[in-house]
Amino acid sequence: MHRINKRPVLSVIFLSVLLSFFAIGSATGQSTAEWPCFHGPDRTNKSAETGLLKKWPGSGPRLLFTISGLGEGYSSVSIAGGYIYTAGVSNGVSSLFAFDMNGKPVWKKAAGNSWSTTASWASSYTGPRSTPTYDSGVLYYLNETGRLGAFDAKTGKELWFRLLDKDFDAPPTEYGYSESVLIDGDRLYVRPAGRKGVQVCLNKNDGSLIWANTDIPGSEGYTSAVIHNHAGYRMITGASSNCYYGVDTRTGRLLWKVDFENQRGLNITNTVVSGENVFITSGYGKGCMLVKLNVSGQKLVPQTVWQTELMDNHHGGVILHNGSLFGSGTNSRGWFCLDFLTGRELWKTDGKGSVTFADGMLYLLDERTGSVKLVKAASEKYEQAGEFRVPSGGQGMYWAHPVVCGGRLYIRHADKIFVYDIRA
Numbered sequence: 001m002h003r004i005n006k007r008p009v010l011s012v013i014f015l016s017v018l019l020s021f022f023a024i025g026s027a028t029g030q031s032t033a034e035w036p037c038f039h040g041p042d043r044t045n046k047s048a049e050t051g052l053l054k055k056w057p058g059s060g061p062r063l064l065f066t067i068s069g070l071g072e073g074y075s076s077v078s079i080a081g082g083y084i085y086t087a088g089v090s091n092g093v094s095s096l097f098a099f100d101m102n103g104k105p106v107w108k109k110a111a112g113n114s115w116s117t118t119a120s121w122a123s124s125y126t127g128p129r130s131t132p133t134y135d136s137g138v139l140y141y142l143n144e145t146g147r148l149g150a151f152d153a154k155t156g157k158e159l160w161f162r163l164l165d166k167d168f169d170a171p172p173t174e175y176g177y178s179e180s181v182l183i184d185g186d187r188l189y190v191r192p193a194g195r196k197g198v199q200v201c202l203n204k205n206d207g208s209l210i211w212a213n214t215d216i217p218g219s220e221g222y223t224s225a226v227i228h229n230h231a232g233y234r235m236i237t238g239a240s241s242n243c244y245y246g247v248d249t250r251t252g253r254l255l256w257k258v259d260f261e262n263q264r265g266l267n268i269t270n271t272v273v274s275g276e277n278v279f280i281t282s283g284y285g286k287g288c289m290l291v292k293l294n295v296s297g298q299k300l301v302p303q304t305v306w307q308t309e310l311m312d313n314h315h316g317g318v319i320l321h322n323g324s325l326f327g328s329g330t331n332s333r334g335w336f337c338l339d340f341l342t343g344r345e346l347w348k349t350d351g352k353g354s355v356t357f358a359d360g361m362l363y364l365l366d367e368r369t370g371s372v373k374l375v376k377a378a379s380e381k382y383e384q385a386g387e388f389r390v391p392s393g394g395q396g397m398y399w400a401h402p403v404v405c406g407g408r409l410y411i412r413h414a415d416k417i418f419v420y421d422i423r424a
Contacts, residue, residue, distance in 0.1 A: 033406035036080040038131040038180035043226045043270065045317055047358035047404040053386075053422050054361065056374050060388020060420070061409065065103040067417040071095070073127030074399045077410045077417060080134035081153055086412060087128035087141060089114040094128055094143040096151060101406075103419065109156035115144030115176030124396040129178035129222075131401075135204065140188060144176030148190060150207065160207045168194030168212065173220045178268070182225040182236065184249065189236050193220035199238060199247050211252035218242040218261075222268040222315070230276055231295045237278060239267035244280045246293070246300065256293060256300040262286035268315035272325070277305070279340070283314035283330035290343065306343035311336040316354035317401060319362065324379040326362055328352040335364060337379055346379045358404040361385070370398045370413060390418055 039045040053061060071090030078085045083106060084099040094114045098106040116126055133140045138159065139151045146164035151157065164170060164177070170192045182189045188204040197212030218240030225236040228246065235246040235255055242261035247254055260267065262284040272279040281288035289307035293300045311318070311329045318327035324346060325338045337346040353367040357377060364373040374386040390398065394414025403410040407423035 034080045034134075035078060035403050035405040036135065037078055037133040037182070038076060038224050039270065039317065039401070043182070043224070044272075045319055045356050045401075046321070047356070049404060049407065050359050051424050052359040052361070052404070052407065053374075053424050054359075056386025056388065060372070060386065062421045064408065064419045064421050066391075066419070067099055067103045068393075068415060069105075070097060070393075070412075070415050070417070071127065072394065072396065072414055073129075074396075074412075075128040076131040076401045076412055077403050078132050078134050079403070079405045079410075081137065083153065084410075084417070085132045085134065085139060085153075086417065087111065087130065087132060087143070088415070089127040089144075092116070094145075094147075096132060096139065096141055096156065098139075098153070098156060103417075107156035109151060109158065111141055111149055111151075112143045112147035113145055115173075117175075125175065129176060131180040133181050133183055135183040138204070140181050140183065140204070142177055142179055142181055142190060144178075146170065146173075146177050146192065148181070148207070150204070162202070162207045164190065164192035164194065168192035168197040168200065170194030171219070175222065175266075177220075178222040180224045182227065184227055187249070189225045189249070191221065191225070191238055193240065198240065199236070199245075199252070201249070201252060213247055213252045213254060215254045216240050216243070216245055216247075216257070219265070222266065223270050226271050226273055228271075228273040228278070230273075230293055231300060233300070237271040237273060239271075239280075239282075241265040241267060243267075244271060244278070244291075246278070256302050258289075258291055258302050258304075260286070260289070262312075269313045269318060269327075272318050272320045274320060274340070277340075278302075279318065279320070279325065281311060281313040281318060281327070283312050285309065285312055285331040287312045287332070288325075288338075288343070290340070305341070308338075308343045310343070310345055311338055314352070315399070316352070316365075316367065317356075319355055319357045319377070321357060321377045322379070324377075326357075326377060327355060328364075335375075335382075337382070339379070347382045349382045353398065354401040356402045356404055363402050363404065363409065365390075365398055365402050365411065367397045367399055372402070372409075372411065391416075393418075 070088030149161035221239035245257040287309035393416030400412035
């Protein structure tokens, strides 16, 4: 009589239970995926995730849960350390929020008075624009009035803060501070747009000043910094009201600038960088252009490669993928695909809003209707693979940028965040 070896059977049972555990963990949101700041860890707005749906059912992906109680605002979400972070305003106070991965509140922290306007046409524009930035257990947040604070990411305890308008002698901004700050190593980059510092670098640990650049012309721009390595320089690129520029991260020296001003003096869209090339775009009919940064001694000399009135991006962002640019235009209203190196239009379709990318697909959020389209990120033709409409979370436009992280699609509208399961 042979003895039966039970270990393989037990191993199979154990493995099955273990896999079930991970499946349940994934289904309830216990994901280790992170999106620590606005437009992701490298600011390309491209998720590295795979295994996502390439086609949606008629009703769209499954809604997992809804987060409520944020108040007004256009802050998107950052996800790190097992928490979901965002910001909102109610009763004139700008607040930070942390939720667990099932959408349950963890903490809420007041982060300064909110920006407001007396212009009736801008009455629905109130609330935070910035998205919190997570780094090494600390959350950094710039509110609309220029109050920059560092908070313990687990508890919400404030570690330090600075008032950018007072510290750097900055005049009031037309639409409130909108930048999502950038962390690189021990350094924090932010743009006070002040007389004592247009673009500055702070020590992220205590907020102390490392350098301040006052050579950048113009008033406040509304972009967030993008970091870029080229020609031996590590630079941050950004914009003021009338130019785009690059600054040496080590010294704060202005390396290059390109005059670029639209009808309203509002440069809002982040740069898109690739090697020696920098793509810049602005709304209200300004259009877009590709700039090549040529090396001349110790200088970088910008050269216009091409320029077009197409895809004058308002503030919904632009994606670079496989040599093509994807984004929407304001006056040239529509979703565009342009060739990166020539500016040639490859396709166009109706709509306008914000965009993100994951697993070869574009997620297009219409700013007026709240409809979301799943589109193949290909230059050959516009190919849609699904569409659904996000519920309303209150008044105002769908201006918060969508986020794909941990097999989920996060969409903020006013008081609510809607979380969808988009795993294949």
